[in-house]
Amino acid sequence: MKTLYQNVFGGRSGMLSLGLLAAVIFIVLPLGLDIFRLNLVGKYLTYAFVAVGLVLCWGYGGVLSLGQGIFFGLGGYCMAMFLKLEASDPESTSIQSTPGIPDFMDWNQITELPWFWEPFQSFTFTLFAILLVPVLLAFIIGFAMFKRRVGGVYFAIVTQAVALILSVLIIGQQGLTGGVNGITDLKTLLGWDIRTDSAKYILYFINGGLLIACILFARFLLSSKLGKLLLAMRDKEERVRFSGYNVADFKLFTFCIAAAFSAIGGAMFTLQVGFMSPSFVGIVPSIEMVIYAAVGGRMSLVGAVYGALLVNYGKTVFSETFPELWLYCMAALFIGVVMLAPNGLAGVWESKLKPWLQRVKARRAERVSAPAPAAAEPSLKEAPAQTPEHSAPRRDGKVPPGTAAQPIN
């Protein structure tokens, strides 16, 4: 617990794990994968934003939200609305009975752009809305819940209900939202075609950069007194309250930050995948997002990213071969992680592999200082190879730099 805590805070090992993650995202994956697969990884990485937010609000803050899809979806929809309006210029929609409005509105006999779509013609407004709309909703939900000291399971259920309500609302209002199909046929961003391979490369790198920025921002928060207070609150909420802190404010803040991260992920999802639909808002995607954080390690910002990559990779592989088995596999994975490794892969790394590596290093150092220096060299190479099943995925970082990449190749 203690070492894990320090690790996330940075220091040498913290920078190392982040540097490794950056190398995987910016060098290993782009070099190793074709653009189709890289675009897929880019999509997975948008979920990592949600997982990083969950590390903050669930791992540290102790607030489990089963409704992060709400914020992911809202961020994504804000971006999609802007792109859809740009794609629906009067020339390309001239065959519609009302040219200049999105096609699905025309199919639903809507003849005028609804009022809440109007401001999304402005890119600046859209950028603000991507962050502010989800954060505002998170603030309202959080304010209502935390001020009344609703927490734990009850909070999780409420967020899940909101996720369900929002997805039902989006599906029901087909003329305004595109309904169950979502908002599709997105073409350009300020005249720049996002469907080309070069755009996909650029968007992938922007996405990776934003993700690293979010992780750094989260680390900054966690390394401040706020981070200690979150841990303290999870442990002894009463003590924090009776030390003069308004506990609800801190939970509310963390929940809003997690919502903002999710929204950025959602917007990047829309840009990279080219559409947004209610299937990313409801209960199932929201729970899947929690699983990413749980598998990666809910106390590790970097671990959560690997969790998102791994689970999604597994999902892609499984759903291509045994589509009907995937949900069972994921459930088994979640139960297994919760029961066997409550701190996920990052926890396994910290509690099992790191001490083991240190022992190996210590033994090596002994041999170096004692008889033959030549013996040290091979032992270094042998050591990881002795237990390939462990060391292959997690030799240097928290989790597999290679696992997500190599098998795809």
Place this chain on the structure above:
Amino acid sequence: MSSNTDFALAIEGLTVSFDGFKAVEDLNLYVNKGELRVVIGPNGAGKTTVLDLICGRTRASSGSIKFNNRELTKLAEHQIVRAGVGRKFQTPSIYENLTVFENLEVSFPRGRGVWGAIAFKRSSDVVERVHAVAEEIYLSEELQLPAEELSHGQKQWLEIGMLLMQEPELLMLDEPVAGMSVAERKRTAELLNRISKNRSMIVIEHDMEFVKDIADRVTVLHQGKVLADGRMEAVQANPDVIEVYLGH
């Protein structure tokens, strides 16, 4: 409403009922500035409930609690703390995940809002204060230890230290020596006598020897009411007190 007084704490007509059961009934209690008051009484007498009422953990059904002539019954818990009331819980309530130093640092009364907490810096005055308090609570050597590794008695001291960081004017301790060894009890009595010099204190305790060591005045609670009040010798000689409490 009650009028202003010179007391640090003036409780008047305080009543709380849980589904008709009156845990505290029409209680009047006055604590002077700088006084160390010990509250004793049999189990279920309402001792802990009184502390809960003062610090806002439980809301009063009626009555008034005035701290330096400021009404506390309407304030939120964190506002009561900021007004200068510190409270230690019965079981040691510390942050096991943090080090002793961090436990004390987090209790330093600065940067209590969200933005303040983000901007909070471990400046020299914080470090000095942490070291001064650690010295006081006999934990100077343990500052870098995770709090979960402390002994039970040290955890109790740490929680007292966390309260001292806030320099409360009124300090309330719920059974501070429960589960302590004889040696630890003695050191705790010394600690309490030292820290009570410039503040008012309310201590709940069962250990009569310990009470004798620290108390200025003793209040005996019984079934939510004050049974007796006064110096230790006088209270011990009170036939009612012997009947309900000491005699058994």
